[in-house]
Amino acid sequence: MRNIKITIQYDGSRYKGWQRLGNNTNTIQHKLEKTLSEILREDIELIASGRTDAGVHAENQVANFFTNSNISIEKLLDFCYRSLPQDIVVKKVEEVEESFHSRFNVSQKVYTYKIHNSKIHDVFNGKYTYHVKEKLDIEKMKEAAEFFIGEHDFKSFTALKSKKKSTVRKIYSIDFKISGENIDIIFTGNGFLYKMVRILAATLIEVGLGKFPPADVKRIINEKNRSLASDTAPAHGLFLTNVIY
The missing domain is CATH 3.30.70.660 (Pseudouridine synthase I, catalytic domain, C-terminal subdomain)
Structure with missing residues (x-):
């Protein structure tokens, strides 16, 4: 099991915020999880450093997820760039220690x-x-x-x-x-x-x-x-x- 950390930039103008909201697909988390799940062919759940409200933007939001995929970091970054809408960009992808937690480890x-x-x-x-x-x-x-x-x-x-x-x-x-x-x-x-x-x-x-x-x-x-x-x-x-x- 690999632990992957991603750094994300997004324009929050047209979204209901970061957090997934039931059947509402218009959130940053939903867009990213859907894209990552399709790329990796498994269900992906993101852990974010924290939530941003509807209309709020991010220059460097951080999230992590666990995957069984052996896809390279470079390919994953490239696939994300080509698959996500233009107002959401994964800027960086890193493989980190299993203990890393995007929210609990924030200083x-x-x-x-x-x-x-x-x-x-x-x-x-x-x-x-x-x-x-x-x-x-x-x-x-x-x-x-x-x-x-x-x-x-x-x-x-x-x-x-x-x-x-x-x-x-x-x-x-x-x-x-x-x-x-x-x-x-x-x-x-x-x-x-x-x-x-x-x-x-x-x-x-x-x-x-x-x-x-x-x-x-x-x-x-x-x-x-x-x-x-x-x-x-x-x-x-x-x-x-x-x-x-």
Whole structure:
């Protein structure tokens, strides 16, 4: 039995997210499993580093699966490239140790939220950036972001309904990359809760718009009340940038 690790890039615009959904075939996982099963002539089940929501993109999603096939890595990569739709690309295929697990072995994840901050929207990049018309105060956003750094209970910043799952996560850094009117907010942490990055991004945007001061972020964290944080930023601005093992 071989354990195969794949690194995937995808445009999530027309999909219902990563996770397979019953009879719904319009998910990234379904498309990949169907293609791999046809190539390898056996039922393939993918284990991903984590789920991405409907409309969210990935530059380097990671998944692994087990197979009895002796197909070469090179041929499998080539077959995937020729068989998958154009908005899903398997970038890399590796044979790894049997103990490797795409989700349990993750040490850090990196997400990037992309904003186009201009009075006029960008026709070409609008599909992959959130258009904010009003001028954002980046310095205030950076000040607010500092309150998120470290280990906290992020109950105020998730759409997770389960009361059994821990809402404690650790954020190592939040970096801002500015290029003209384009702003990338890069979140690095040991893991992120359901819709957490999009809620964090929306909160920083509201601080940047002057809707509340940066220091309020600390209070919102401590209150552990979802209603106090901002709404969820649109999915199309979010990218799973990297998964670190």
